Amino acid sequence: MTLPPGLGRELSAILGKDGFFDDPIHRRVYDSDAYPHEHLAPAAVALPRTVEQVQEVVRACRRHDVSFTPRGAGTGLSGGALPLDGGLQIGLARMHRILDIDPFERVARVEAGVVNLDLKKAAARHGLTFAPDPSSESACTLGGNFAGNSGGPHCLKYGVMLPHVLGAKIVTPEGELLELGGRWDPGEGLDLLALLVGSEGTGGIVVELTLRLVPLEPARSTFLAVFETIDDAASAVSRLVARGIVPAALELVDRVMMQAVEEAYGFGFPVDAGAVLLIEIDGPEAAMPVEAQRIEEICRKKGCREFRTARSDTERAQLWKARKHAFGAVGRLSPNYATQDGVVPRAEIPRICEFIYETARRHGVTVGVVLHAGDGNLHPALFYDERDEESVEAAMKASGEIIGACIELGGSPTGEHGVGLEKREFLPLIYGPTEMAAQADIRDALDPTGRCNPGKVLPGEGGEGDRLRVVGRQVSA
Amino acid sequence: MSGSRMNRDLLRRLSAALGAETVAWVEGDGTPSSLRVEAPDREGFHVAAAILLEKLAPWRPVGLAKAEPGRCAVSTVAFDGILDFWPRDLVARIGAGARLGDLQALLAEQGLRVPVTSLRPGEHTLGGLFASGERGWRGGPNHRLRESVLGLTVIDGGGRVLKGGGRVMKNVAGWDLVHLHHGAGGALGVITDLTIKLEARPQAASAFALPVGVEEVATLLDSTRLPAAAAEPVVQLWLDETAAARAGFEGGGLLVVAAEGWREAVDHWASALPQGAVAVDPAELLRRACEGAFWSGRLHLGPSAVLDVWPSWSRKWKLVEPSLVLDLQTGHARVLLHREAPLRNAALIELAKAGRAVGGRLYAETEEVAIAGDAAPPDGPSSSEDPAWAIARRLKVAFDPGNLLPPLPRPVGGWR
Numbered sequence: 001m002t003l004p005p006g007l008g009r010e011l012s013a014i015l016g017k018d019g020f021f022d023d024p025i026h027r028r029v030y031d032s033d034a035y036p037h038e039h040l041a042p043a044a045v046a047l048p049r050t051v052e053q054v055q056e057v058v059r060a061c062r063r064h065d066v067s068f069t070p071r072g073a074g075t076g077l078s079g080g081a082l083p084l085d086g087g088l089q090i091g092l093a094r095m096h097r098i099l100d101i102d103p104f105e106r107v108a109r110v111e112a113g114v115v116n117l118d119l120k121k122a123a124a125r126h127g128l129t130f131a132p133d134p135s136s137e138s139a140c141t142l143g144g145n146f147a148g149n150s151g152g153p154h155c156l157k158y159g160v161m162l163p164h165v166l167g168a169k170i171v172t173p174e175g176e177l178l179e180l181g182g183r184w185d186p187g188e189g190l191d192l193l194a195l196l197v198g199s200e201g202t203g204g205i206v207v208e209l210t211l212r213l214v215p216l217e218p219a220r221s222t223f224l225a226v227f228e229t230i231d232d233a234a235s236a237v238s239r240l241v242a243r244g245i246v247p248a249a250l251e252l253v254d255r256v257m258m259q260a261v262e263e264a265y266g267f268g269f270p271v272d273a274g275a276v277l278l279i280e281i282d283g284p285e286a287a288m289p290v291e292a293q294r295i296e297e298i299c300r301k302k303g304c305r306e307f308r309t310a311r312s313d314t315e316r317a318q319l320w321k322a323r324k325h326a327f328g329a330v331g332r333l334s335p336n337y338a339t340q341d342g343v344v345p346r347a348e349i350p351r352i353c354e355f356i357y358e359t360a361r362r363h364g365v366t367v368g369v370v371l372h373a374g375d376g377n378l379h380p381a382l383f384y385d386e387r388d389e390e391s392v393e394a395a396m397k398a399s400g401e402i403i404g405a406c407i408e409l410g411g412s413p414t415g416e417h418g419v420g421l422e423k424r425e426f427l428p429l430i431y432g433p434t435e436m437a438a439q440a441d442i443r444d445a446l447d448p449t450g451r452c453n454p455g456k457v458l459p460g461e462g463g464e465g466d467r468l469r470v471v472g473r474q475v476s477a
Numbered sequence: 478m479s480g481s482r483m484n485r486d487l488l489r490r491l492s493a494a495l496g497a498e499t500v501a502w503v504e505g506d507g508t509p510s511s512l513r514v515e516a517p518d519r520e521g522f523h524v525a526a527a528i529l530l531e532k533l534a535p536w537r538p539v540g541l542a543k544a545e546p547g548r549c550a551v552s553t554v555a556f557d558g559i560l561d562f563w564p565r566d567l568v569a570r571i572g573a574g575a576r577l578g579d580l581q582a583l584l585a586e587q588g589l590r591v592p593v594t595s596l597r598p599g600e601h602t603l604g605g606l607f608a609s610g611e612r613g614w615r616g617g618p619n620h621r622l623r624e625s626v627l628g629l630t631v632i633d634g635g636g637r638v639l640k641g642g643g644r645v646m647k648n649v650a651g652w653d654l655v656h657l658h659h660g661a662g663g664a665l666g667v668i669t670d671l672t673i674k675l676e677a678r679p680q681a682a683s684a685f686a687l688p689v690g691v692e693e694v695a696t697l698l699d700s701t702r703l704p705a706a707a708a709e710p711v712v713q714l715w716l717d718e719t720a721a722a723r724a725g726f727e728g729g730g731l732l733v734v735a736a737e738g739w740r741e742a743v744d745h746w747a748s749a750l751p752q753g754a755v756a757v758d759p760a761e762l763l764r765r766a767c768e769g770a771f772w773s774g775r776l777h778l779g780p781s782a783v784l785d786v787w788p789s790w791s792r793k794w795k796l797v798e799p800s801l802v803l804d805l806q807t808g809h810a811r812v813l814l815h816r817e818a819p820l821r822n823a824a825l826i827e828l829a830k831a832g833r834a835v836g837g838r839l840y841a842e843t844e845e846v847a848i849a850g851d852a853a854p855p856d857g858p859s860s861s862e863d864p865a866w867a868i869a870r871r872l873k874v875a876f877d878p879g880n881l882l883p884p885l886p887r888p889v890g891g892w893r
Binding site for chain 1: 563564565566567568588609610611612621623624633637638639640641643644645646647648649650651652653654656657659660661662664676677678679680738739740741742744745746775777778779780781804807808809836864865868869871872875876885886887888889
């Protein structure tokens, strides 16, 4: 797709020389996000710096009937920021100012392109933090977190993005500025804000957010519980939650991933264990010893063979590195991997893990699993080599079967990565025809123009973009 | 067809289908009469809904609320009880008509609770709480029903039975059919059940009241709220002198704080509170403070600005006996007037003006208090400018094509 000539001139005039690009190099830079299986180049790239510029760009697209796709840092794992029918990519990364932090009210007002971790660092100076912590927090933007209703390891206790969003300014597909919520608790009324959080950029472009900050807890303890089997570890998770223990984080890492981490970093983790639980608690100092004792008791009762406590910030950082960099470590074992984002009820963790290993064996694929165990949100990494078509095919088949099993067990195909391009075909597996029609109704209500991030979420919508590759294979240029 | 003829026809159809004892006339006082249907069970509710949709009769789902003139009310109280329970996941599917008080009592037997509070748990149904978007008296970002609902079933205005969400803790598959109905007041569909995340009851919970005047409250906050505190309270409310007196504490403002968790931590927190703290039941205390008010509204302003605006205004307008309950964690400021007086509108307009001067708003429930010279409030179908209303209207058309369900409430923060 190429832009109508008049639109290119208009956008250059709105954004200046360094804000609009339609050359092949820039288009190539923006042809992918963190979803590894598709490369879709936009017709052009707009990089606005102000809300007014975003509005003008969207209005220009409307006048010329051109679609547009918003993008934060491009860390999304389901292809949500890829321009499916070409069109204009609108990158928000230059809108990265933290506008205001009010430590008394515990509120931050930020532009959408602010990086998640940058807000955390700024809030920490006031003894506060921003709770949602996706693994990509050092790169992902808060606007992207809004669009995806992002989570992270610590959302077990603190919740995902939604409860931390007090207000938002959104440029609608018509180019108007929609203001929802505000600086304080939104109160009663039609909750459009909740509807738009997690709408994957299909209802407009979020340009400014008012976010809730939470106090940094006075004390924190991190533990590593080592189990012979993944069943034992999963059983400990259910027991902990049932006993009213809600850790700040409760992560499960299986043997394959532990081996990858150990090979990469050499932290001295047990490579012969079936699974480990990474458990973090935070809160008042007085609660730490009693909570730690109860967690250890429960883990031991459920077959934990070793219970380690991080004795320093360095040890704690190492434990978290093992979890947060687990996927990075996979690079030592396989040239490529596909990660999934299924969710199952907590009690079904042993069954889904068994299914994952059995499916991987059947397809001849190596798989490693990390889980936000407290939420039942699993991220199996299926290893493949994109130069080998059979390996790609096997990994994709296994991946699809795993998501199908999550749904059969009462779960969801996506807990935090979003539907984007990747999961569109799974939606009819969880929703009947009536619900699918209702989904389309919501989409139409949010964007009657159909120009804002077209082709996402709902299945069956094709695209006209420069599709370079599908699951590792070149299909058209 | 005239309204009364339609009602007679409806009465016949509903009585024939559900039994005469389930349908009643509700005579208005000089207003059009209406019908109230006590659906005997879930199936009966669906039958009633189908008849009303077929007859294009305006209706609204009600929990324990009264019928409203000209609109048939169908009670959801037949939808009570726990329909499914997954104990290892701490998740339950619960009928929308379940009363919060009954439900909490039932769950308490299992050491569990729904993490939501209400001053009138015996009167509020779960579906009503969700549909109203009402926040309870306990603070904190996760202590709101919105954050505990994982899935729901609704009948929309077109008669579609829709299931949204599911029973897992995280789910971002598609647009959010669950939160679409949060705060919607039944305008987009009738909630019949909700799937809810339960939590284990804490080992210990304590609540205390401390006499704290408006001048000291900000200072005291530093020692109970900021990160240096031993524990993050789950309740942190400030009652002005009038509210405190109505709650039984004479002599000035009152800070109400509560903490819960492990016994050791709660005890440690309690021991660090200033001298003079008295153990209280916060729900009971708040019930007394709010009892008997003839007007209730919400000052949407933020704690520090509320504390700036309130003292001089409340002193000036003593004749309407105003009181304030301020949630210091959420900024939710409940304004109550306890005495009717001819100048009460003037008093409210002055408070609304004071609020606006510092960027806030005064709402009487969901409608903003209008000030002379205001443009017509941009609510309802007449507003074409506001994009929030434009989205709301399109949703209404899609989910209630016959416009038979209640009107849309104001979108949250949708205009300013």
